[in-house]
Amino acid sequence: MTNTSNIENQSIERYLRRDRLPHIWCAGCGIGPTAGCFLRAIGRDEIDPDKLALVSGIGCTGRVAGYIKLDSFHTTHGRAIPFATGLKLANPELNVVVFSGDGDLVAIGGNHLIHAARRNIDMTVICVNNFNYGMTGGQAAPTSPLEARTTTTRYGNFEPPFNLPYLVSASGASYVARWTALHIRELEKAIAEAMIKPGFSFIEVISPCPVVYGRMNKEPEGLDSMRYYQERSIVRNGADLRDVDIDLNGPIVVGKFVDREYPTLGDNLRQVSIRAKEKAQTKAKGKI
Amino acid sequence: MSGDVACAEGAISAGCRFFAGYPITPATEVAERMSTRLPQVGGVYIQMEDELASMGAVLGASWAGVKAMTATSGPGFSLMMENLGLGVMLETPCVLVDIQRAAPSTGLPTMVGQGDMMQARWGSHGSYEIIALVPSSPQHIFDLTITAFNLSEKYRVPVLIMADEVVGHMSEKVVIPYVAPESLLNRQRPKVRPGKYLPYEVDDGLVPPMAVAGEGYHFHVTGLTHDERGYPVMTAEAQDRLVRRLVDKIRLNRKDIIQYKEVQVEDADIVVCAYGISARIAQFAVKMARDEGIRAGLLQLVTVWPFAEERIRELSSQARAFVVPEINYGQIVREVERCAGGDAMTILVPHMGGGVHSPAVILEAIREAAQ
Amino acid sequence: MKLWRKPFDYIEKATTPGQVYIDKERCKGCGYCVEFCPREVLKMSSELSPKGYNFAVVDDENKCLACGFCEVICPEFAIKLSTVDSSTIDK
Secondary structure (H helix, E strand, O other), rough: OOHHHHHHHHHHHHHHHHOOOOOOOOOOHHHHHHHHHHHHHHHHHHHOOHHHHEOOOOOOHHHHHHEOOOOEEEOOOOOOHHHHHHHHHOOOOOOOEEEEEHHHHHHHHHHHHHHHHHHOOOOEEEEEEEOOOOOOOEEEEEOOOOOEEEEEEEOOOOOOOOOOHHHHHOOOEEEEEEEEEOHHHHHHHHHHHHHHOOEEEEEEEOOHHHHHHHHHHOOHHHHHHHHHHHHHHEEEOOOOOHHOOOOOOOOOEEEEEEEEEOOOOHHHHHHHHHHHHHHHHHHHHHHH | EEEEHHHHHHHHHHOOOOEEEEOOOOHHHHHHHHHHHHOOOOEEEOOOOOOHHHHHHHHHHHHHOOOEEEEOOHHHHOHHHHHHHHHHOOOOOOEEEEEEOOOOOOOOEEEEEOOOHHHHOOOOOOOOOOEEOOHHHHHHHHHHHHHHHHHHHHHOOOOEEEEHHHHHHOOOOOOOOOOOOHHHHOOOOOOOHHHHHOOOOOOOOOOOOOOOOOOOOOOOOOOOOOOOOEOOOOOOOOHHHHHHHHHHHHHHHHEEEEEEEEEEEOOOOOEEEEEOOHHHHHHHHHHHHHHOOOOEEEEOOEEOOOOOHHHHHHHOOOOOOEEEOOOOOOOOOHHHHHHOOOOOEEEEEOOOOOOOOOOHHHHHHHHHOOO | OOOOOOOOOOOOOEEEEEEEOOOOOOOOOOOHHHHHHHHHEEEEEEOOOOOOOOOEEEEEEHHHHOOHHHHHHOOOOOOEEEEEOOHOOOO
């Protein structure tokens, strides 16, 4: 065990921009541990770091790109996935990872999320879900549970949230998993699996947000959130996705929900390329 | 072939191998042509879910090292503005074609307009400088598309092609020459090895060499205000340095970038200043005016942004008036008026869109100016 | 866990002890390492770091099994674990 942890921990040292630490995230924020999992997963998979591209959006999670020593892009709010799509299509050898938050990926970026899943484009999306817009001070997000208190829902959230694994799986993703920031070992494994799996992989990471969301919802310290995850999370691999909603103070179903194979966008585009070239050839022959 | 198709062919000749777009009249034909041609030449065509995603994908493809382009019209142009700003901030070479139609809002989708000209300059938020080229025929749009790619690679800036629906949909003969790959400009590559590379460090000039994803440079770039290392820096000093460089790299290179065509301007008393399809019609009007004995000339702006300020200033001391026909209610005329500085009159000949000026209308304005 | 006798293979199965280094200037006092260490090796100190946080410190290093959980759960990348066996020290 100490041998593998060596490779994985080496990748933390190689790919962390220590000159930019301490990072901006609050004490107890789950983004740090998730970023650590991502870095260790790179070592675990022995992925070529030169071919890894990291794209993030705007928000607390979006800041991850700035702390990681890989080709990393901090783009506009909600548009990390299209940017990543362009990167991947232009250079299919790149291993593209999108690392962003729930507000960025699911609200403003929601359209792009479902289309990328539909296309089954080969990329990995790590969505850190802290149930609110953290960077701007704790406003409600499409993932905030019903009745949650946020700065824009002081009387309780009046909109039901998305069931993200259900949404992304229904859109066509090949790999869908959810873990919390506490399930650190499982999360690292999930990210490692997702990065080498062809097709669209989506990992939702439930994270504490002590200073804003947590404080307004009876989890004032990160520890309160983590204890809640410890007590109320249920590991159910392959769960029925209709039942993995998250209610305020309710159980959190985690696990690997979807792991299937079917043609990726790259596979389909290769077919197109072959047909186009054949057609051009027959046309040319016909003219002679 | 039509202007839209010629634009697509120009892009292919220029080395463009990625197109991400969304169907919109009257630019749809550009996408359709690219969707057929790109797979034939080993490129990628993708139809994104909206224009915001299209622009995002174009930027991503450029950062993977591929020349990339999108095409749209007014409503899509508005949607692309935020990512256009990102392209400016990240200094991403790419080409954005706007086949203008009558506006505002949905307007007249199938009919001509030239009302996005100011938006081309100021559409995204903040202080920045952009390059916008305006073609007036299918052959011209073919040539300008190649120029656009070359300029975007040289200056690491998104370049706009502000065509109009008439040029886009008219069919004329287009000569497609063999374009040697060596004749095309490409972004400058880093001269140092990965450990020493800083994404926004300039050694000479104002345009930093560009590394792309997948080559081991492990750079970080961000839309936040940043320093040479690419890291976000939240200070007024960094903002000052960055914004000045982004603007100056275009502004100080105006001589290299600005193009215009002149017809009988040397002794002109009335200068008609026009662009796009309006310039072709104005050419008739100028000829008719000359036949009547009025010393009229045509200044056709090919590069509208950066604006040909120096030329307008020179001409304002020679000419008595500028006549500016445009298919909008007055956009570029403001620039002409500003640069003329009161030395010459500036007369707008507007057309709200949905059709083009008749030469007679422009001639009438020239006659009035001559009195 | 209290055993009523020592296991017969307790020498072969002895775990490698670990040494935990916590960068007290990076620690923001979230308490995750202390709370989730399976052996209660760590505790919060009563001192304040230069940034004003109560940082985590090692309470009883003999109990450490080098499971590595503190290192991976720390949001600040402030903890480094090394194993006492010299052939696997990862510094």
